[in-house]
Amino acid sequence: MSEPEGSGRSSVEPDVQALYRQIELYASELHNLYHEQVATKSALEKKLSEMELLQQQLLAYAHDLATSHRRLQATYLATLHALANAVENRDEETAGHSQRVTRYSLALARALGVPETGIRQVEYGALLHDVGKIGIPDAILRKPGRLTHEEWVQMRRHPDIGHRMLQEIEFLQDALPIVRQHHERFDGKGYPQGLGGKEIALGARIFAVADALDAITSDRPYRQAAPFERAREEILRQRGRQFDPDVVEAFLGVFERLPAIAHGDGATG
Numbered sequence: 152m153s154e155p156e157g158s159g160r161s162s163v164e165p166d167v168q169a170l171y172r173q174i175e176l177y178a179s180e181l182h183n184l185y186h187e188q189v190a191t192k193s194a195l196e197k198k199l200s201e202m203e204l205l206q207q208q209l210l211a212y213a214h215d216l217a218t219s220h221r222r223l224q225a226t227y228l229a230t231l232h233a234l235a236n237a238v239e240n241r242d243e244e245t246a247g248h249s250q251r252v253t254r255y256s257l258a259l260a261r262a263l264g265v266p267e268t269g270i271r272q273v274e275y276g277a278l279l280h281d282v283g284k285i286g287i288p289d290a291i292l293r294k295p296g297r298l299t300h301e302e303w304v305q306m307r308r309h310p311d312i313g314h315r316m317l318q319e320i321e322f323l324q325d326a327l328p329i330v331r332q333h334h335e336r337f338d339g340k341g342y343p344q345g346l347g348g349k350e351i352a353l354g355a356r357i358f359a360v361a362d363a364l365d366a367i368t369s370d371r372p373y374r375q376a377a378p379f380e381r382a383r384e385e386i387l388r389q390r391g392r393q394f395d396p397d398v399v400e401a402f403l404g405v406f407e408r409l410p411a412i413a414h415g416d417g418a419t420g
């Protein structure tokens with residue numbers, strides 16, 4: 152029995168051919184897509200390697216910048232030490248005073264929780280506190296006996312002189328209050344402005360305790376150094392008068408470590 156013409160296979164064949172063409176079309180599109188993706192992938196990989204190169208360069212720049220910054224900080228600090236030493240060399244009573252008083256101030260500032268940026272300014276301010284003495288004549292600065300009233304008036308100008316000397320130096324701006332206010336007293340009886348309580352910058356309130364501590368425990372031409380215990384008694388006696396009670400508390404907290412701090416062994420703790 153033969154199949155009738157135009158029935159069965161002949162009606163299916165055009166669909167198969169259409170499907171075949173469709174599949175070929177898809178295959179060709181897939182092929183194109185594959186090549187596009189390969190091209191995209193290689194373009195992405197190229198971009199990625201360029202970015203990695205840039206990242207490496209950026210890291211190298213950042214490293215160089217950090218190194219330069221550290222060198223600059225070290226140079227600043229060396230300059231400040233030189234300036235502090237220049238002042239001390241004119242005033243024999245205070246050899247090594249700026250370095251010790253800076254170590255005490257740093258220890259007190261850390262005990263009070265001063266943040267690291269503030270710590271640096273405490274360091275700069277303490278080192279330079281007496282830089283204005285450069286403007287005081289030797290006849291007054293090195294006078295062995297008591298100062299006359301007029302001489303004392305001149306001597307008391309050194310905080311303002313120091314402030315004026317440094318006020319144009321940008322990186323010392325936050326250290327200026329210590330220089331200007333280092334002879335202020337918590338009870339308002341200090342100089343040059345007669346500020347009281349929290350009107351006095353924290354750095355200067357810290358410094359006042361550090362300064363008294365070093366004055367009492369260092370040799371002076373007219374008397375020998377007293378023990379730390381003697382300084383403790385005097386500083387406690389002046390709590391709320393000459394000194395901020397909070398700073399005195401911090402002083403008591405670091406008291407046991409003072410001998411090590413004086414020699415630079417424990418100032419950072």
Ligand SMILES: [Fe+2]
Nearest residue numbers: 280281309333
């Ligand atoms: Fe001073």
